[in-house]
Amino acid sequence: MIQELSPANSNGRRGQSLIEILVAITVGVILVLSAVLLLLVSTRVGRENRFVQGASFLSQELMDKVTVFADRQWYCAGDGSVFPTCGIYNLQKGPRYKLESFAGGPLNASLGDEPISLDGVDYLRYFFVENVVRDRCGIGNITTNQAAPCAVTFGNLGDAEDLSTQKVTVVTTWLPNGGEAKIVRYLTRSRNELFHQTDWSG
Numbered sequence: 001m002i003q004e005l006s007p008a009n010s011n012g013r014r015g016q017s018l019i020e021i022l023v024a025i026t027v028g029v030i031l032v033l034s035a036v037l038l039l040l041v042s043t044r045v046g047r048e049n050r051f052v053q054g055a056s057f058l059s060q061e062l063m064d065k066v067t068v069f070a071d072r073q074w075y076c077a078g079d080g081s082v083f084p085t086c087g088i089y090n091l092q093k094g095p096r097y098k099l100e101s102f103a104g105g106p107l108n109a110s111l112g113d114e115p116i117s118l119d120g121v122d123y124l125r126y127f128f129v130e131n132v133v134r135d136r137c138g139i140g141n142i143t144t145n146q147a148a149p150c151a152v153t154f155g156n157l158g159d160a161e162d163l164s165t166q167k168v169t170v171v172t173t174w175l176p177n178g179g180e181a182k183i184v185r186y187l188t189r190s191r192n193e194l195f196h197q198t199d200w201s202g
Helices: 007-072
Strands: 097-101 107-111 114-118 121-134 160-174 180-188
Touching (some): 007 107, 007 114, 007 160
Antiparallel strands (some): 097 107, 160 180
């Protein structure tokens, strides 16, 4: 027995097929847009990682140079007229510095940023120096307190500047979006420290 579809039944099926096609197209567009968005985010994250890796490498390189510079000369020799920034302790606290070597000579600090291009990315790097304050009149633990007069006769009470320690911060920034990589290290003039024997009983 052959059953004929009524016109009303046929129109309903055609409308249902049209809705299914529209839903399929919408789902396809959403999937394509999601894939494109994921690809863009992945590309951006990859670029950011490249910037961070380059900046971290340059920061560590400068920190190593600053460590050598500080170890070579803690204080300025002479009146400082030739190299007014020759010793790390004598650097002004706060301004940005870069390290330079003239004619293959030793490293010297000068004011300003150091522009560097690495793998097609432009970076700026610099370092700045801060004094370090310790409790127990400058021989205890590092503290964020301000230096104050010490009462040595009353058990080394008070906070004082440690003349043999400097806090060095190295910063490298990249220009496309202004990100930065930062390294902080406390440099100590350890080779000039003295050994104090206070108890001879042992």
